[in-house]
Amino acid sequence: MPESFRDVLLNFAGSVDFGWELNDCIELPKEFNEIFAGECIWNVNNLIDIDESRESWARECFSNLEDEYDKVWHNKLAFMDVANGDKIAIDLERYPDYTPVVYLSHDDGEGHGYILGESFKDFIDRWTLIGCPGSEDWQMMPFIDTPISGINPNSKNALEWRRLAGLSF
Numbered sequence: 001m002p003e004s005f006r007d008v009l010l011n012f013a014g015s016v017d018f019g020w021e022l023n024d025c026i027e028l029p030k031e032f033n034e035i036f037a038g039e040c041i042w043n044v045n046n047l048i049d050i051d052e053s054r055e056s057w058a059r060e061c062f063s064n065l066e067d068e069y070d071k072v073w074h075n076k077l078a079f080m081d082v083a084n085g086d087k088i089a090i091d092l093e094r095y096p097d098y099t100p101v102v103y104l105s106h107d108d109g110e111g112h113g114y115i116l117g118e119s120f121k122d123f124i125d126r127w128t129l130i131g132c133p134g135s136e137d138w139q140m141m142p143f144i145d146t147p148i149s150g151i152n153p154n155s156k157n158a159l160e161w162r163r164l165a166g167l168s169f
Helices: 003-011 044-060 120-129 137-143 156-165
Strands: 015-021 037-043 076-081 087-091 101-104 115-117
Touching: 003 120, 037 044, 037 076, 037 120, 044 076, 044 087, 076 101, 101 120, 115 120, 137 156
Parallel strands: none
Antiparallel strands: 015 037, 076 087, 087 101, 101 115
16 A cells, blocks of 8 residues: 555544535636535545446456556556546556556546646645545646646636635645
8 A cells, every 4th residue: 555545544534524515606717617516535444345446447448458548547546436437546557656646537537547646645735725626527627737747736726716715725
């Protein structure tokens, strides 16, 4: 298990379940109009089931390791289910030296394979700085500059989102 993930599970929390929803009457600028809710969820007790589900997707639907899209589903440790069936996972391809958190889309989502953070701790730090907007890729994309940049909590969009949400950190 990657050190960053293990450290959080053992020394911070083995389980986190945080969520929020916007009131329907709130109007947001166009770049944020798909962000209506947010969440941050992980539970050590669900890790085996979540990753077995990822393995099933990899084996049954994304088995061609010559295909770049399929390849992204392999050598991962999924720790979060996304409501639309996607996964958020730790990339174990270069374990233990480099274990970024990545987005796994099962239906050609724009964020498929995007790095969300350089490690589990880095991902959680970046995501919480913008208030954990929804876990679907299209809800995170306004805060990601490039496929390898991770969530940028100091981007123009992130700073505007933080201002709108009243997040002062």
